[in-house]
Amino acid sequence: MMLKTRTLPLLSLQPLKWDLGLPDSFEKTLIPKYPQFFQLVKASNGVSCLRLVKWCDEFAVSALQKSNEKKGCENEYVEFKRGQKALVFPMRFPRGYGAQKKVRAWMEEFHKLPYISPYVDCKNIDPNSDLMEKRVVGVLHEFLSLTIHKKTKRNYLRSLREELNLSHKFTRIFTRYPGIFYLSLKCKTTTVTLREGYQSGKLVDPHPIARHRDKFYHVMQTGLLYRAKGNLRSEEDVLMLDNVAKDEAGNVDSEEEVETSDEFCEDEVSETDEMSE
Known part of the structure; x- marks a missing residue:
């Protein structure tokens, strides 16, 4: 809805799947469920694109x-x-x-x-x-x-x-x-x-998907630690599951920390921009 042609190449959308919370193969699994909003089209150069079919003021x-x-x-x-x-x-x-x-x-x-x-x-x-x-x-x-x-x-x-x-x-x-x-x-x-x-390095209003990702990361990290020690004990499994249950009850999970150092140089970043552009 923010695009001037209301159309976006799928190749530009693919890298953003993780950031936007889109599933893999969203063009096959998600888009067909909402034909009243979206349509898959071919551009003049043959590139597959996603087009907005219906404008909704409530989303604008x-x-x-x-x-x-x-x-x-x-x-x-x-x-x-x-x-x-x-x-x-x-x-x-x-x-x-x-x-x-x-x-x-x-x-x-x-x-x-x-x-x-x-x-x-x-x-x-x-x-x-x-x-x-x-x-x-x-x-x-x-x-x-x-x-x-x-x-x-x-x-x-x-x-x-x-x-x-x-x-x-x-x-x-x-x-x-x-x-x-x-x-x-x-x-x-x-x-x-x-x-x-x-x-303080944590999301102010975590999205539900962000919460699930954090829980998955916690489970995987905990499993790797226990495997490295060679003692995946049932007691620890129970404790870990209890912690996940508490999170689902409303506790805010710790999120990925954002680098908050203020020691960045604007000129240095600008030069980086110029080199990359």
Whole structure:
């Protein structure tokens, strides 16, 4: 629904299966169940694509809009819907960065700009304007909000750049707005994360799929430890199963930690972007 042609090549969607919680062979198992929404088509170059058949207004509401609506700020949200007020992105800056006066002034001006929903057509917006930049921030914010772990690899977004109406050097947005996004360069892989999705290295609102993945990881790790010791005792099995049962009763599992070091260099990341682009 965020794409300008409402059509996406399956090759661009395949790498995102894990991040979006899609099953293997989703084009054969999931899509045929919803013919009223999706259709598999062939592009002019013979590439298989997924096309949106029916537009639903109830789904064309961004995560930022939903969060502001749930906060109980009814008057503010009504003002936004009337075009009298702009929505503010939640921000959590690296230590010392957000305290700088020029950064605060810049962010205040940024927040005053109208919020452009990623589901709204943007063809009439000047591509070089500040308004378009805020729209790009909104698109990337919404995309990351839709992922299971609120993060994805930067290269996965490159294949969607044209369809999402992103600029050629859109990855610089991540370093220009470190209060919204966080870049991790671990293992020579650039991963972009939504800062508001994490607190103390854990997901703030874990998706059910994220909970199941964490339980599976715990079971596999525990089994490997016992096998290495050569003593897979029934007592420990029972204890492990009890812990999983407690998790299902509502305990929040520990999630994969996000690198929260603030010691990254914006210039260094920008140079990396230029080399890769």
